[in-house]
Amino acid sequence: MAFEHGETVRRIAAGLKGRPGPLIEVLHAIQAQLGHVPPAAVPLVAAELNLSRAEVHGVVSFYHFFRTTPPGNHTVSVCRAESCQAMGSEALAAYARRRLGVDFHQTTPDGRFSLEPVYCLGNCACSPAVMIDGTLHGRVTLERLDTLLSDVDRKR
Ligand code: FES
Known part of the structure; x- marks a missing residue:
């Protein structure tokens, strides 16, 4: 069966291939359009940009930003940079992992939540x-995170 997004991927790659070092830009554009970079896109991008499949695959897997599976209905992003770490974000991360039952870069089996x-x-x-579905939340405590996740869980 043909890859359903093949035409989209080819169009994006063809449109950007004249740029210097276009691979990253192409991958970003694919992810923006499809929500992820499907493995079936790799050979199409490689052919269009005249690269090997291994080169394209290497870049997709090197950058954690690129996801190879569709995102869940809701995306929960926990900040892990210095300032947030100093204020307890590791405990938030541990709680989010436990509550959702997935690790970072994973989606719950029911497709409801992705944790990033x-x-x-x-x-x-x-x-x-913490950012949930594009909305930023500050000074998040464990209790607040629990409430935020429950609120999101009530939505479909
Ligand atoms: S370290 Fe800047 S928002 Fe988390």
């Missing part, structure tokens, strides 16, 4: 910070 690390959300003055 971020490295500074520009909210250091209100550390520790």
